[in-house]
Amino acid sequence: MSKASQEAYRKIRTGILSGHFPAGQFVPEDEFAQFCGLSRTPVREAIAELVSEMLLQRTGTNRVFVPVWSDEDEEELFTLRAMLEGHCAGRAARFITDEQLAELQKHCDHIDRAIAADGGPDVSGFVEGNRHFHAVILAAAQSERLAQLLRFVVSQIVVHRTAEQYSRADMEQSQRDHRDLVSAFAMRDEAWAAAIANTHIRRAANAYRANRAG
The missing domain is CATH 1.10.10.10 (Winged helix-like DNA-binding domain superfamily/Winged helix DNA-binding domain)
Structure with a gap:
């Protein structure tokens, strides 16, 4: 463009x-x-x-x-994203560089500051840090086909709505997942990274549904 x-x-x-x-x-x-x-x-x-x-x-x-998404639409997007993010994290564990690991640490630090912001969590800062964190993982996976699929499936509207529904405890759990992912990448453990990423997205879907229902 x-x-x-x-x-x-x-x-x-x-x-x-x-x-x-x-x-x-x-x-x-x-x-x-x-x-x-x-x-x-x-x-x-x-x-x-x-x-x-x-x-x-x-x-x-x-x-x-601007599209209107049903509950079923959003659930399908979460399901597809969980599968794709798991595969992406497994590939990233195989190919990630030390420089990319350092980038992930930097974005984790940014997310920590957003969660601990004065007056309550900074949702926009949390979303931005989360977006950058997952972008590094996608780059580390080194698959243009996977990148195209994720761009199609991952809607930032769903990500933002999910964050708006998050409690501080939800954000802190999400951040623990991020830190665990960094550990798995540092160990180059593909299966562990894939399992964490899949659970991370499913956890986000469940928190979204629970908080919305409440």
Whole structure:
């Protein structure tokens, strides 16, 4: 994408995650362009990328809207992600470098600070640290096919909604999983890493359902 398209992508994505563009709402291209302060050409490129990531959808008449996901949709996404993240972590344990291990430690430290923030956990900081942490694992796995599948399955809306539902205890447990993953990677233990990653995602799904029901 061009620099302008990348800027449009970041702004629209932030608008979706923040709820500025609520689920189920049709959004004309002109409205996106006005929101971004950009012309329609880079906005079109950004919309195409967001559609590929399932953050936006198109109708048969080419109208764009923020998707509404059912409980079944979200459960399926968690199930698929658990399988893919387990495979990803196993590959990462085989190929991860010392530099990437150091990056994971850095992102874990960032997440610790977000959880311990004054006035309560910093959800945005937690989500950002989590995103970077898992991105390093994906890079370490060295599989473009796997990366494409995960980009398709992993929706940041689900990740963000999950974090918003988390209690401090949930966040702390998630962080313990992260630390265990780093240990498994340091030992180059593929089976252990895969098991932790799968459990990590299933735990997130269960916390999401429990807190939402409550």
